[in-house]
Amino acid sequence: PVLREYIVSEAMHALGIPTTRALAAVATGQPVYRDRVLPGAVFTRVAASHIRVGTFQFFAARGDAENVRVLADHVIDRHYPALKGAEHPYLALLDAVADRQASLIAKWLGVGFIHGVMNTDNMTVSGETIDFGPCAFMDRYDPRTVYSSIDRNGRYAFGNQPAIGQWNIARLAEALLALLDDDQDKAVTMANEAVGRFMDRFQDHWKAVIRAKIGLGADEEESDQELIRDLLVALYEQKADYTLAFRRLADAAESEAADDALQDLLETPGTLAPWLALWRARLAREAGTPQARAAAMRGVNPAFIPRNHKVEEALAAAVDHGDFSLFSAL
Secondary structure (H helix, E strand, O other), rough: OOOHHHHHHHHHHHOOOOOOOOEEEEEEEOOOOHHHHHEEEEEEOOOOOOEHHHHHHHHHOOHHHHHHHHHHHHHHHHHHHOOOOOHHHHHHHHHHHHHHHHHHHHHHHHOOEEOOOHHHHHHHHHOOOOOOOEEEOEEEEOOOOOOOOOOOOOOOOHHHHHHHHHHHHHHHHHHHHHHHHOOOOHHHHHHHHHHHHHHHHHHHHHHHHHHHOOOOOOOOOHHHHHHHHHHHHHHOOOOHHHHHHHHHHHHHHHHHHHHHHHOOOOOOOOOHHHHHHHHHHHHHHOOOOHHHHHHHHHHOOOOOOOHEEEEEEEHHHHHHHHOOOHHHHH
């Protein structure tokens, strides 16, 4: 688990996604008993801070409103100094944390990342990815994809991550309730409204991510959402590789000669031809050259991710044979 988080957190940083960084992995010399005996280690990570939603819950669960306030003031000072002059600083804090989480999760979805264990103690208020756990990057596109062996009901599945983000924000709202207003009913109303805004925030961030992935700019047309939906449905039904499909779509934005390489990813090659025709007609109404558009798409559609089989190969070599060469290369 330590080596996995080391690899994946550094990959997330390279992909431009807010994340804690890997400083060191140090063996303890002691065994750890999980599904099998593994060598123990301590993972040291660097973050803007290590304050999580769970940190607020720790004090709130004890009815310690004063330390919730001290913690909230510290978070505002450290992470959101622009909120100091707000009329309702703690409500503004709740909104700001929600916005960063919504943005973060949209970016996860953009690269096919599945966190694995999105509990409140694994969610930073700074908006950095932390405590990756049994995380992975999705290969074949399927919103139901789960990589945690203990997540038997798909709570943290790829497509469920926005809803879990909202659930976590609801828990933060509960912890901040005493600070929102002296009138309990007003405080509850304010909290509920803030939580209710999360999905709108997420949809705005996700729309920006997915539009960039298929080469669309900020000017929306009525049919754009249908175009995006139809592509994702086709990738799902055709069991296409998520990363490769969007990378090859970037190539297709530059030249129709690249269409075959994209279609080869599908169970039934040729299925995307009608969609590609609609997409190109839509791109024709966008500004910019095909070359510039393809370059922009390559900037948001990774060529490489830490493929699960490559990660497992590197970990097995390190743990079973003391060979860190594959780990270092990855």
